[in-house]
């Protein structure tokens with residue numbers, strides 16, 4: 001995922017938490033690259049829906065695009 | 071500069087700027103953005119469109135008021151016009167506006183790289199930027215195509231050889247043409263035509279149709295044409311142009327109508343026969359983007375047939391070509407790229423105007439457009455002379471028309487030909503957006519005396535005889 005809006009380690013924690021709450025695991029968030037990767041069980045959440053999680057909603061600082069699904 | 075961007079925007083006009091800025095705001099300045107185009111920053115509106123045309127219109131209005139004062143006791147003054155100086159000041163204003171609204175603004179966004187050149191797709195995720203130096207390939211994840219539109223030059227024998235000006239070059243004039251032939255009766259030709267006529271040019275407008283400004287309510291269009299005729303513009307309707315040629319330093323247009331052949335001779339020809347979207351050189355097939363000669367096809371979210379590519383502004387296949395719409399669509403495209411709650415454009419709510427004097431402004435559907443949807447409409451037309459402020463202004467020519475759904479009484483179209491129409495049409499936008507009926511408009515006081523009161527009077531005319539009402543009644 002490409003993640004926009006992260007400026008510090010706190011942001012990394014918030015984004016990781018948000019992804020976890022959304023059902024993702026094996027989460028890796030890079031502040032430097034503005035990216036995140038995670039594993040999801042697509043019977044629980046479709047990979048493309050990760051960018052619609054509350055942590056990336058209009059009220060939050062962060063936005064995300066799911067760029068690659070493997 | 072980079073070779074790869076989060077967002078590549080083709081164009082540097084209103085749609086492109088609005089998209090780039092919105093994308094930067096949403097992503098806290100972290101989206102890497104390339105913006106590609108040629109010519110002065112800001113595109114059509116600021117450089118050769120809205121700004122210079124409205125400047126000329128306002129200047130010409132001052133000249134007209136001076137030469138034809140409306141009030142008894144005020145005699146016409148001796149009009150002295152230095153056209154060269156006026157045009158110099160127009161170009162200065164354009165330069166200042168461009169600096170203020172575009173050049174300085176873009177400097178404050180570190181994440182946006184501005185490229186000079188023409189862009190062409192080479193793949194679904196890559197373009198090539200061509201300018202005088204080496205072509206550069208840029209990759210992007212998302213794209214927004216905002217390449218605008220250009221004047222359509224009709225294929226007429228002898229036109230290129232004889233020479234002409236367009237709305238791109240008219241602003242470079244330094245001396246006023248004594249006579250001008252305008253090809254086309256769209257809003258650009260009307261605005262420039264009336265302005266130059268008021269400054270002293272003898273203007274002839276040649277057009278195929280019997281109405282002016284496509285999309286305008288027919289009876290209102292006819293009134294506008296009558297007003298412009300009374301100011302001295304010579305309309306030649308229903309003419310097909312056969313050829314253009316030079317004779318003794320003049321430019322001659324030969325045309326055909328039912329009555330036979332006729333000619334108009336002038337110092338200059340202004341081609342103003344519509345606009346065409348700039349799609350031809352983009353190699354859109356390589357990007358999987360569907361388009362036609364009318365523009366790029368998009369859905370209401372501004373997405374093209376390639377889900378990662380959006381389009382905005384004049385290049386889109388849609389009924390309006392407006393600065394405000396371009397900016398709004400650019401912003402919607404950027405929002406939809408980065409945000410999950412989809413924003414949609416609703417063309418029914420887009421107001422548009424012709425800045426002649428009087429102005430024409432409109433929102434929603436005309437009577438015939440609404441009837442074509444299969445629903446029944448009821449309409450009222452109120453002549454401008456019934457509006458007290460218009461009588462005070464001594465402006466008697468114009469009208470208001472409101473179209474409502476016959477069953478629900480909800481307003482579906484508001485059209486006005488009057489002074490300041492462009493300033494108050496927003497009332498019609500809200501009326502349609504919030505599903506108001508003509509009764510809702512009556513219930514709210516309008517300031518007396520204003521021309522905008524015409525909207526209320528037209529609403530009242532659905533149920534009342536206006537001649538039996540006293541001032542400002544609800």
Ligand SMILES: Cc1cc2nc3c(=O)[nH]c(=O)nc-3n(C[C@H](O)[C@H](O)[C@H](O)COP(=O)(O)OP(=O)(O)OC[C@H]3O[C@@H](n4cnc5c(N)ncnc54)[C@H](O)[C@@H]3O)c2cc1C
Nearest residue numbers: 081082083084085108113114119189217218383384392393
């Ligand atoms: C005379 C006139 C008066 C007008 N008056 C008004 C008015 O009063 N109110 C109103 O709302 N609207 C008005 N308009 C319309 C308004 O100007 C346009 O709707 C608006 O400017 C469109 O913006 P845009 O961003 O879509 O396109 P543009 O502003 O035209 O920008 C297009 C950009 O694309 C670039 N480009 C083109 N081809 C390529 C390519 N191959 N590769 C890369 N870049 C490319 C150009 O360099 C330019 O930067 C007027 C227009 C004219 C001509």
